[in-house]
Amino acid sequence: MGKFPTTSATATASATTGFKLVGYNNFVRANPRSDFFSVKRFHHVEFWCGDATNTSKRFSWGLGMPLVAKSDLSTGNSVHASYLLRAVNLQFLFTAPYSACISAPSSATIPSFSASTHHSFTSTHGLAVRAVGIEVQDAFSAFSMAVSRGAKPVSPPVVLGKNQAALAEVHLYGDVVLRLVSYSNSIETGPDCFLPGFEPVNHEMSYQELDYGIRRLDHAVGNVPELRPCVEYIKTFTGFHEFAEFTTEDVGTADSGLNSVVLANNDETVLLPLNEPVHGTKRKSQIQTYLEHNEGAGVQHLALVSEDIFRTLREMRKRSGVGGFEFMPSPPPTYYKNLKSRAGDVLTDEQIKECEELGILVDRDDQGTLLQIFTKPVGDRPTIFIEIIQRIGCMLKDEDGNVFQKGGCGGFGKGNFSELFKSIEEFEKMLEAKRVNEAAAA
Numbered sequence: 001m002g003k004f005p006t007t008s009a010t011a012t013a014s015a016t017t018g019f020k021l022v023g024y025n026n027f028v029r030a031n032p033r034s035d036f037f038s039v040k041r042f043h044h045v046e047f048w049c050g051d052a053t054n055t056s057k058r059f060s061w062g063l064g065m066p067l068v069a070k071s072d073l074s075t076g077n078s079v080h081a082s083y084l085l086r087a088v089n090l091q092f093l094f095t096a097p098y099s100a101c102i103s104a105p106s107s108a109t110i111p112s113f114s115a116s117t118h119h120s121f122t123s124t125h126g127l128a129v130r131a132v133g134i135e136v137q138d139a140f141s142a143f144s145m146a147v148s149r150g151a152k153p154v155s156p157p158v159v160l161g162k163n164q165a166a167l168a169e170v171h172l173y174g175d176v177v178l179r180l181v182s183y184s185n186s187i188e189t190g191p192d193c194f195l196p197g198f199e200p201v202n203h204e205m206s207y208q209e210l211d212y213g214i215r216r217l218d219h220a221v222g223n224v225p226e227l228r229p230c231v232e233y234i235k236t237f238t239g240f241h242e243f244a245e246f247t248t249e250d251v252g253t254a255d256s257g258l259n260s261v262v263l264a265n266n267d268e269t270v271l272l273p274l275n276e277p278v279h280g281t282k283r284k285s286q287i288q289t290y291l292e293h294n295e296g297a298g299v300q301h302l303a304l305v306s307e308d309i310f311r312t313l314r315e316m317r318k319r320s321g322v323g324g325f326e327f328m329p330s331p332p333p334t335y336y337k338n339l340k341s342r343a344g345d346v347l348t349d350e351q352i353k354e355c356e357e358l359g360i361l362v363d364r365d366d367q368g369t370l371l372q373i374f375t376k377p378v379g380d381r382p383t384i385f386i387e388i389i390q391r392i393g394c395m396l397k398d399e400d401g402n403v404f405q406k407g408g409c410g411g412f413g414k415g416n417f418s419e420l421f422k423s424i425e426e427f428e429k430m431l432e433a434k435r436v437n438e439a440a441a442a
């Protein structure tokens, strides 16, 4: 079982002022509800790619997310091709430019889109996340509040359609923007609504029943060269508070080399972890490797919540070799032998067996349990990857009596760094002992 935060901490990271990394054991979790503008939830994540048709279809098949809406030449948009995948509350948008020769700027449905910025973005980063979209109460006031507090403006607020929605962008980190989306009160934000100008796709173009159990975005993680300026920048213009943190020392292995801080909004529904590399470890920090291959800061992984991680993994693994996503190697059997003592009170023997069969990792914090697994990087470069998670525990009731799960329940998998390291060591010792015994018997 992982170490729990103590209340007898001697230091704490201030939620509203300067940033100070204090480590997992000294970090005291508190929610000052200090947001400067009203943030509702993650809205969508936009990938910029060379060809949106093919990239969106690969993610659709690999994750079980049907294509639900489009904005392209067929809908009158001659600037960019954009395709939207949706799995209940998770929305992925894939966007690529059309030729400048035929492009009529007023036909773009994402007003911030720029072909030249897209071109330099994709040639620098490869397939990568351009925008982390959040739904706010009012994109106009959120943008002006953020900018007045130091956010670097990228795209000023624009009204979309017949005043149905508004969109604005500020710089987040690297070449990634935080996209602010709001809807006017007069329209329903029903399942068919994304942004004005997008049209639903027909059944021939998409299999709407495609579903492997993925439901929403839990966290979007950024890798940055240096944590402090980035954390201070985001906190200063959003008011987000520090939700969790851990350092290389907490992780407890010589190889990991990272410090990490999680920022959250008032409702802790928008979780933005940030990692920085730590240098001088035996192996190069995985964060440093990312920064080199991505040519700078960017989104490292997107954690997607499944309502049934066993079903999601069975479906995803079936497709690994046929256009879906591959997973990181499973931990050695020793990891699962130790799992019974770590999580036997939460998972049945059968579930532990299923975790082993599917390569699922298990961690817990003081509040709940986290089941997690990571894909290999999704594109050519060892940069962005996907995490599939299921959180167990922390069920609460809101004022109307609706049951919901507290954000970040079970943590972010910190304990798995040391558990994996320990189990690999045990496994290697076991193999060594086996070799010695075989040699003696021969």
Ligand SMILES: [Fe+2]
Binding pocket: 219, 221, 301, 303, 387, 412
């Ligand atoms: Fe994660």
